[in-house]
Amino acid sequence: MSADDIPGVRPYRNPAGGWGSLKAVGTALADQETVMEGGRSLLHLNQPDGFDCPGCAWPDPKHTSSFEFCENGAKAVAWEATTKRATPALFAAHTLTELRTWSDHALEDAGRLTEPMAYDPASDRYLPLSWEAAFARVGTALRALDHPNQAEFYASGRASNEAAFLFQLLGRKLGTNNFPDCSNMCHEPTSVGLPDSLGLGKGSVTLEDFDQADLILSFGHNPGTNHPRMMTTLRDASRRGATILVFNPMRERALERFASPQDPVEMATLGSTEIASRYHQPTIGGDAALVEGMMKALIAWDAEARAAGEAPVLDHAFIAEHTQGFEALAAHLESLDWPAIEARSGLGRAEIEEAAGAYARSKATILCYGMGLTQHRSSSSTVQQLANLLLLRGNIGRPGAGICPLRGHSNVQGDRTVGHWEKPSEPFLAALDRVFGFTAPRAHGHTVVEAIAAMERGEAKLFIGLGGNFAVAAPDPKRTHAAIGKLDLTVHIATKLNRSHLLPGRESLILPCLGRTEIDIQAGGRQAVTVEDSMSMVHASRGLNPPASPQLRSEPAIVAGIARAAFGPEDPVDWEGLTADYDRIRDLIEAVLPELFAGYNERIRVPGGFRLPVAPSERVWKTASGKANFLPFLADGGDARQGDSNVLLLTTLRSHDQYNTTIYGANDRYRGVFGRRDVVFANPEDLAARGLAPGDRIDLAAAFDGSGERVIRGFTAVARDLPRGCVAAYYPETNGLVALDDHDRRSGTPAYKSAPVRMRRAD
Ligand SMILES: Nc1nc2c(c(=O)[nH]1)N[C@H]1C(S)=C(S)[C@@H](COP(=O)(O)OP(=O)(O)OC[C@H]3O[C@@H](n4cnc5c(=O)[nH]c(N)nc54)[C@H](O)[C@@H]3O)O[C@H]1N2
Ligand SMILES: Nc1nc2c(c(=O)[nH]1)N[C@H]1C(S)=C(S)[C@@H](COP(=O)(O)OP(=O)(O)OC[C@H]3O[C@@H](n4cnc5c(=O)[nH]c(N)nc54)[C@H](O)[C@@H]3O)O[C@H]1N2
Numbered sequence: 001m002s003a004d005d006i007p008g009v010r011p012y013r014n015p016a017g018g019w020g021s022l023k024a025v026g027t028a029l030a031d032q033e034t035v036m037e038g039g040r041s042l043l044h045l046n047q048p049d050g051f052d053c054p055g056c057a058w059p060d061p062k063h064t065s066s067f068e069f070c071e072n073g074a075k076a077v078a079w080e081a082t083t084k085r086a087t088p089a090l091f092a093a094h095t096l097t098e099l100r101t102w103s104d105h106a107l108e109d110a111g112r113l114t115e116p117m118a119y120d121p122a123s124d125r126y127l128p129l130s131w132e133a134a135f136a137r138v139g140t141a142l143r144a145l146d147h148p149n150q151a152e153f154y155a156s157g158r159a160s161n162e163a164a165f166l167f168q169l170l171g172r173k174l175g176t177n178n179f180p181d182c183s184n185m186c187h188e189p190t191s192v193g194l195p196d197s198l199g200l201g202k203g204s205v206t207l208e209d210f211d212q213a214d215l216i217l218s219f220g221h222n223p224g225t226n227h228p229r230m231m232t233t234l235r236d237a238s239r240r241g242a243t244i245l246v247f248n249p250m251r252e253r254a255l256e257r258f259a260s261p262q263d264p265v266e267m268a269t270l271g272s273t274e275i276a277s278r279y280h281q282p283t284i285g286g287d288a289a290l291v292e293g294m295m296k297a298l299i300a301w302d303a304e305a306r307a308a309g310e311a312p313v314l315d316h317a318f319i320a321e322h323t324q325g326f327e328a329l330a331a332h333l334e335s336l337d338w339p340a341i342e343a344r345s346g347l348g349r350a351e352i353e354e355a356a357g358a359y360a361r362s363k364a365t366i367l368c369y370g371m372g373l374t375q376h377r378s379s380s381s382t383v384q385q386l387a388n389l390l391l392l393r394g395n396i397g398r399p400g401a402g403i404c405p406l407r408g409h410s411n412v413q414g415d416r417t418v419g420h421w422e423k424p425s426e427p428f429l430a431a432l433d434r435v436f437g438f439t440a441p442r443a444h445g446h447t448v449v450e451a452i453a454a455m456e457r458g459e460a461k462l463f464i465g466l467g468g469n470f471a472v473a474a475p476d477p478k479r480t481h482a483a484i485g486k487l488d489l490t491v492h493i494a495t496k497l498n499r500s501h502l503l504p505g506r507e508s509l510i511l512p513c514l515g516r517t518e519i520d521i522q523a524g525g526r527q528a529v530t531v532e533d534s535m536s537m538v539h540a541s542r543g544l545n546p547p548a549s550p551q552l553r554s555e556p557a558i559v560a561g562i563a564r565a566a567f568g569p570e571d572p573v574d575w576e577g578l579t580a581d582y583d584r585i586r587d588l589i590e591a592v593l594p595e596l597f598a599g600y601n602e603r604i605r606v607p608g609g610f611r612l613p614v615a616p617s618e619r620v621w622k623t624a625s626g627k628a629n630f631l632p633f634l635a636d637g638g639d640a641r642q643g644d645s646n647v648l649l650l651t652t653l654r655s656h657d658q659y660n661t662t663i664y665g666a667n668d669r670y671r672g673v674f675g676r677r678d679v680v681f682a683n684p685e686d687l688a689a690r691g692l693a694p695g696d697r698i699d700l701a702a703a704f705d706g707s708g709e710r711v712i713r714g715f716t717a718v719a720r721d722l723p724r725g726c727v728a729a730y731y732p733e734t735n736g737l738v739a740l741d742d743h744d745r746r747s748g749t750p751a752y753k754s755a756p757v758r759m760r761r762a763d
């Protein structure tokens with residue numbers, strides 16, 4: 001069967017972007033019935049007087065440019081600015097048992113939540129209650145805990161700095177560091193790996209650096225879908241003649257060819273710009289080996305060049321002055337043989353040397369990476385290999401060079417900066433103690449995976465989610481959902497209904513909040529919040545739409561309301577005053593983190609905001625050694641296939657019409673899938689080897705699952721140009737194939753991108 005014969009699957013032959021993008025925006029606005037307001041909202045996206053795009057964390061050119069077109073940013077805004085409403089009438093009409101049969105799309109498509117709701121087990125329904133009653137119930141439950149570590153304070157990265165700061169203050173005043181965060185499922189290997197390498201777990205580049213790079217290395221990210229505004233940057237770089245090397249097992253159209261909806265000539269002529277100069281397709285999880293191969297080649301060439309009296313390949317002055325551990329890395333690479341590197345990476349030596357050659361010729365290299373690198377068993381160490389590669393040629397801390405992790409949620413980085421972190425630093429805690437006059441807990445708290453394990457053991461009793469869809473984003477729904485069911489109380493601060501809300505503990509509350517697009521008026525007047533983008537730029541965000549319901553409260557107001565109820569009227573923190581005027585929250589953030597936020601309130605009043613200090617970009621290394629560290633690869637997670645060559649590795653991806661667990665629609669235009677998501681992309685030879693053909697109905701089973709229950713049934717096989725042994729399918733439908741204990745050992749990030757599976761005809 002050819003691709004043309006599989007229902008909903010047809011080849012997409014156009015570049016990414018172009019007219020298809022414009023059309024998709026119109027459809028998204030119409031579907032959400034937002035045509036007027038959503039359209040107006042779009043004009044204020046990322047503008048100095050407007051709101052930060054709730055889509056991705058890619059920065060904007062100084063936040064002063066004219067509107068930059070982004071199809072998926074528009075979808076994110078339309079989804080929030082919808083006129084649909086999930087009112088108490090919806091909950092009166094449906095029990096939770098019924099609602100659980102709805103799709104993830106249908107649940108959120110019910111519209112914006114409008115009133116606080118409490119679960120009534122007798123009728124199996126959510127019933128409305130007042131804010132005061134809701135706060136009182138949470139406050140009572142927090143006070144009733146035997147130990148503060150029985151509470152889990154989850155946050156998803158859309159929360160503002162102000163909301164996240166109050167949330168961590170609430171948890172730490174209670175006495176716990178249990179702050180599981182979406183980051184634990186996302187860029188945690190960056191937060192854990194890079195500090196040991198470079199002294200900071202963030203990117204080192206600015207947007208301006210992209211204008212000066214002559215080589216961009218792109219590892220494991222899909223910007224046409226997930227960071228669409230980055231396409232302008234990549235397109236400009238390509239047009240300037242910069243080389244772009246892509247490393248991705250899957251051929252992503254936007255990384256091949258892109259047509260800018262902002263370029264009248266490209267639009268009129270149906271032209272496009274080539275993005276990748278060369279597209280390398282390593283095997284899933286093969287990146288560390290591939291980078292090791294590149295480094296091995298560079299070091300060998302350097303020795304040859306020096307012996308021949310030619311210019312060296314490595315930046316020896318930089319290595320001597322700024323780094324430590326080069327000899328150990330070189331010795332480790334020396335010990336690796338090429339056949340092993342080829343087997344692990346899935347690329348031949350000649351191809352790896354070709355990439356290394358391009359890097360050796362480059363004067364300024366930027367290395368970008370996303371979830372394709374961070375969601376494997378040894379990802380923290382893999383991220384460190386990326387840093388090693390850059391350090392070898394002094395590509396950190398000078399113009400046009402550096403490391404660029406593509407962050408996930410629009411403020412996931414900021415939430416961490418202001419303290420929503422289960423492993424806070426001692427200086428941060430000491431500053432909290434000093435500013436607030438209490439003793440913050442020192443013992444580290446739970447990551448997402450650890451929180452689920454604590455629920456499973458019955459040790460966690462109470463969960464508060466500041467946004468997100470914890471139950472669906474996490475691995476292994478069977479175990480995770482059962483674990484959540486053991487809780488005494490689940491509290492969800494949310495804009496839209498999702499499956500996590502339908503998995504209550506003994507009690508459950510939904511607290512509806514304002515979204516970023518909405519006007520936030522408090523006792524002190526109209527408020528702005530602040531967010532930090534992928535490049536450490538902090539700026540203000542001010543909503544423009546009227547709130548979806550008069551009952552909505554802001555995230556800071558809700559957190560403050562819970563805190564007052566939990567700590568009582570005597571509590572010295574002025575929770576009401578902080579809610580009245582967010583400048584006061586920012587003053588406290590500045591007091592706790594003066595080296596980062598000095599002059600916070602003045603500096604966010606400047607369009608574009610300000611950049612937090614990024615020490616590696618100044619060649620200052622805040623590591624224990626005071627130098628940047630070369631760190632050899634450590635396969636601490638072991639081999640995902642356990643040596644069984646029949647086992648396939650499954651990578652779980654986002655479609656073009658989704659935002660994490662939010663499913664806008666069932667199309668994945670650039671991958672040629674329409675109206676469905678139940679497909680598995682596979683190499684045709686892997687299909688044939690199992691007696692299968694494209695279009696066949698198949699099951700995927702978790703490979704090393706003793707229970708034999710972790711199976712995804714009745715998906716359709718679609719042939720794709722993927723390396724042998726690799727399959728790909730959509731998240732979150734396939735999360736059941738990811739084991740809870742299959743994660744990066746150091747960061748706890750689930751191995752969502754290399755789940756060992758077996759593929760067979762559907763039974
Ligand atoms: N529209 C939209 N925007 C988003 C999101 C969204 O869902 N929708 N999510 C936001 C969030 S939270 C995040 S974290 C980011 C995610 O942004 P990305 O990191 O782009 O996310 P993924 O779709 O998970 O895809 C990662 C890419 O990695 C590739 N890949 C898979 N396995 C491997 C591997 O082993 N090696 C290599 N080299 N590549 C591999 C896949 O083929 C895919 O192209 O986007 C953010 N922005
Ligand atoms: N298999 C697999 N699993 C994955 C991944 C993967 O690649 N593969 N990726 C992982 C990654 S990178 C991430 S970041 C996580 C995402 O995990 P989460 O961040 O927990 O999930 P989201 O889907 O982004 O959350 C969506 C919900 O957030 C709420 N929401 C939206 N906007 C707001 C707001 O402004 N305020 C509040 N309070 N709530 C709001 C809405 O109720 C919506 O239903 O998933 C992870 N899970």
Ligand SMILES: [Mo]
Pocket residue numbers: 182185186187407408409
């Ligand atoms: Mo993410």
